[in-house]
Amino acid sequence: MATAEDLDHPATDQQLETFREALRRAEGAGARLEVRHLANSAATLLRPDTHFDLVRPGLAVFGLSPIPGRSAADLGLTPAMRLEADVLLVKEAGAGQGVSYGHTYSTTRETVLADIPLGYADGIPRHASGTGPVLLGGRRRVVAGRVCMDQLVVDLDGDTEVRPGDTAVLWGTGQDGEPTAEDWAQAAGTISYEIVTRLGARVPRLYTGSAGLTHETASGDDR
Structure with missing residues (x-):
């Protein structure tokens, strides 16, 4: 998720589709996936369609904002x-x-x-x-x-x-x-x-x- 903090950037949609295609190919080849996870902190907060089975936030776990121009308080986070x-x-x-x-x-x-x-x-x-x-x-x-x-x-x-x-x-x-x-x-x-x-x-x-x-x-x- 290289650009998930920018809702207008097309790369997130492209990465999401690439991930979905990878899942389709893996499952089509017989893989039984235990969990599927893609979303970083910004995607966890801004893009519910990237959540799949798990999310894997990093900075947000510290209670800090990964989104320029939006504070931790704006996102309901408290620095830990x-x-x-x-x-x-x-x-x-x-x-x-x-x-x-x-x-x-x-x-x-x-x-x-x-x-x-x-x-x-x-x-x-x-x-x-x-x-x-x-x-x-x-x-x-x-x-x-x-x-x-x-x-x-x-x-x-x-x-x-x-x-x-x-x-x-x-x-x-x-x-x-x-x-x-x-x-x-x-x-x-x-x-x-x-x-x-x-x-x-x-x-x-x-x-x-x-x-x-x-x-x-x-x-x-x-x-």
Whole structure:
């Protein structure tokens, strides 16, 4: 299903007919098929005629939208993954202080910086340097400077209430004001599929609730 997210694209009908022809040939040759399945996430949501005996959604199982221009909420989906980390370090910084590698970000006034122990070795996209959103201290903030291998920095804009051990949320459902995986995808110039599948093995997984929702956490102690 190369184009199932686009209802006007003819390829889906062509692929569906090809699949049906394959079924006719197999069954005509005597094959007794236990199940027939074709639909990916987009087809599961948009094309009931592709459902056959089973559907095999991927991204939609994470509660994320596979359809450009339509949010998870539009489709009745709730994101199942939440990625958070404990703040490792909080420190004051003067005006004009370069932050992270290359000093692509510099403070414009006296402020406070928070160090969060997640980096591109954990699957945080380096392309989200300077753009990746983080909920911390009740406010949405943006990654300050480059994402490092093991950490990223957030400028707290002088907020002195954030402490080491406070929880920084990179993405979740969005229902409590936190960013979503789609927000990170836009920040990194990619798709939410990549955001949720690239998390590395060293990020601990915590499965909560009867549906087995995934809760991703990271802290300095976990390293």
